[in-house]
Amino acid sequence: MGLFRRKESKIEKRVRTVQTPAGRRRRRRAFRRKAAATVFLALTGLLFLMPIVLTFTNSFMTPSEISANYGAIFATTEQGARMFVGETVNLKFIPDWVTFSQYITVLFKSPEYLLKFWNSVIYVVPIVVFQLFVAALASFGFARYKGRVKQLIFFLYIILMLMPYQVTLVPNYLVAGRLHILNTRWAIWLPGIFSPFAVYMLTKYMRRIPDSLYEAASIDGAGEWEIFTRICLPICRGGLMSIGILIFIDYWNMVEQPLVLLSDPELHPLSVFLSRINTGEISLAFAVAVIYMVLPMLMFLYGEEYLVEGIIYQGGVKE
Amino acid sequence: MAGAGDKLNRTLRRNAAGESSRERRGGRRRKIRGSQGRRSLKGRFTSWLFLLPSVLGVALFFVIPFGVVVYYSVVNNPVQHVYVGLDNYVRTWNNTAFRLAAMNTLRFSLMAVPLAVGLSLLLAVLMEDRIPGRSTFCSFFLSPMMVPIASVILIWQVLFDFNGLVNVWITRLGFERIDWLKSAHAQLVILLLFLWKNLGYNMILFMSGLAGVPQEQVEVARLESASDMRIFWTIKIRYLSSTIMFVTIMSLINSFKVFREVYLLTGDYPFDALYMLQHFMNNTFLSLDYQKLSSAAIIMSVVMVVIIGILFVAEDYLDRDLE
Numbered sequence: 001m002g003l004f005r006r007k008e009s010k011i012e013k014r015v016r017t018v019q020t021p022a023g024r025r026r027r028r029r030a031f032r033r034k035a036a037a038t039v040f041l042a043l044t045g046l047l048f049l050m051p052i053v054l055t056f057t058n059s060f061m062t063p064s065e066i067s068a069n070y071g072a073i074f075a076t077t078e079q080g081a082r083m084f085v086g087e088t089v090n091l092k093f094i095p096d097w098v099t100f101s102q103y104i105t106v107l108f109k110s111p112e113y114l115l116k117f118w119n120s121v122i123y124v125v126p127i128v129v130f131q132l133f134v135a136a137l138a139s140f141g142f143a144r145y146k147g148r149v150k151q152l153i154f155f156l157y158i159i160l161m162l163m164p165y166q167v168t169l170v171p172n173y174l175v176a177g178r179l180h181i182l183n184t185r186w187a188i189w190l191p192g193i194f195s196p197f198a199v200y201m202l203t204k205y206m207r208r209i210p211d212s213l214y215e216a217a218s219i220d221g222a223g224e225w226e227i228f229t230r231i232c233l234p235i236c237r238g239g240l241m242s243i244g245i246l247i248f249i250d251y252w253n254m255v256e257q258p259l260v261l262l263s264d265p266e267l268h269p270l271s272v273f274l275s276r277i278n279t280g281e282i283s284l285a286f287a288v289a290v291i292y293m294v295l296p297m298l299m300f301l302y303g304e305e306y307l308v309e310g311i312i313y314q315g316g317v318k319e
Numbered sequence: 320m321a322g323a324g325d326k327l328n329r330t331l332r333r334n335a336a337g338e339s340s341r342e343r344r345g346g347r348r349r350k351i352r353g354s355q356g357r358r359s360l361k362g363r364f365t366s367w368l369f370l371l372p373s374v375l376g377v378a379l380f381f382v383i384p385f386g387v388v389v390y391y392s393v394v395n396n397p398v399q400h401v402y403v404g405l406d407n408y409v410r411t412w413n414n415t416a417f418r419l420a421a422m423n424t425l426r427f428s429l430m431a432v433p434l435a436v437g438l439s440l441l442l443a444v445l446m447e448d449r450i451p452g453r454s455t456f457c458s459f460f461l462s463p464m465m466v467p468i469a470s471v472i473l474i475w476q477v478l479f480d481f482n483g484l485v486n487v488w489i490t491r492l493g494f495e496r497i498d499w500l501k502s503a504h505a506q507l508v509i510l511l512l513f514l515w516k517n518l519g520y521n522m523i524l525f526m527s528g529l530a531g532v533p534q535e536q537v538e539v540a541r542l543e544s545a546s547d548m549r550i551f552w553t554i555k556i557r558y559l560s561s562t563i564m565f566v567t568i569m570s571l572i573n574s575f576k577v578f579r580e581v582y583l584l585t586g587d588y589p590f591d592a593l594y595m596l597q598h599f600m601n602n603t604f605l606s607l608d609y610q611k612l613s614s615a616a617i618i619m620s621v622v623m624v625v626i627i628g629i630l631f632v633a634e635d636y637l638d639r640d641l642e
Contacts, residue, residue: 011542034448034450040445041446042452045455045459046459048462048515051463052463052471055473134373137370138369138372138373141366141367142370145362157377159624162568164572164619165575165576165578166575166596166600166619167616168381170600170613170616171384172380174388175379175383190376190380194373194377196377199373224362249465253468256576259601260600271468285473289469292469296465296467299465307461307465308523312523314524315524315527315528
């Protein structure tokens, strides 16, 4: 995260270290402000982390402890009726007994969760890979050659990218109906693969590669395909990682598309399915929730810089 | 002198923003070199080969069907194809469910977008001081972005259920319990979830924007003992204008996506205050009323384009002000 850290300039240093009463006052004030900011950020930061930590720790509770703690909530929602339950609700950090019983039940005794998890993987992996591939080709086309028509098309991509699902799902649904792929995996895959998001991002990335590099390769006798695979793609590796992470979280989280395009609940990914188990098997829900967030969390731990870079690319760049 | 410095900074910033002067010069150079007609023709052909898969896919899945959507929105039904003008739009516009969904979405966006922009800017400004543990805090704020909403929805239910934790605290303080998700406060619960999820992302954008503010001006202002507040409002905010616009657009788009959270928390039939545009669309999908779907989609896309257009123009205006 050295990304945003700027060096202290000479003037700043002199202002900071000068020994006058005013300077001292200024420094004291600065110190106090910094301390306050640190405390504030630490507290809010921990608050932000809390839901994740709680989900995690709760997944190690025994089913009886879960129902003792949250029975009052989920028992009533199950029946739909509102009644007063005397039990108190407890949000506990540390389980009384640390067990893996929730995980064991999810992993070995109830295959439907694993099936839904597998559904999620099956949707997301091809979308990430092929969206990046299609986008890499297109971005190379956009970045390497400029023309008025291409600029217009690129502008269209931006508008499409900014459209909410409420708008884009209608065309997607119509096409899927016409191609008879409604209620099949293709209905999710194909619009995902051709989503303009990665094209926009990668084009921005590739436009930073100097033309002279391509020209040099071209003079050395490299064909366009070679320039693309040997020069452009290796340079963009970081960008591909960042954009891949952004695409991954977007589709790992998807709810709207399966709801509209897949009427068969068997095909739904875990993101949709999770909302349904909350009412039923509450004792498992935390373990399933943790299993579902392990993959993105690992990505976050190992690829945070890429994520940050991806976000900055998305933002620092405007047309 | 100062003017030259400004110009330099601006170019640097532009370069950082990917729109380098090289491109513009490069374009001109290509025009001057007229002898390359053949190569550029071939080049043009290859470039289209690269673009082909994506352009075909986008055309097939987004552009052409969008044309069909426009067509459906002006005919009476997909079988008879009788042109009815704007009737469908009027019908959708007068539909009470659509009105409710649009008003709810609008109300939510009006609350969520300014808060998301303001609070994340505040966080980024606080982060700007060289405070200890900065990168750790950064990770803390960013982590919600990576967590699937479906995973943490349980915690929100535990907190905001009628028998939930917040109500326990409230009764302990001597207030009446509130059925959070079934009351006028329902949007607040979703708002919290929205902010939790999006602040980190916005904060990163603002941090990178703040890092791009030319330090010379800040230093000069500081030497002339301008207060930090003054420095922020007169110098930094101007250089942030494009970031602010971008964050606003992204927050707006994300606020339209908030259906996800609502659906996971409350299912298909939420309390009235939480009935979002996507709920309306889903229900219309179920009844397969193509006319209503199409006209609603087009109304929304027009509204989106208008809003984004206004933001772009505003940003352009602010940018010129800087010059």
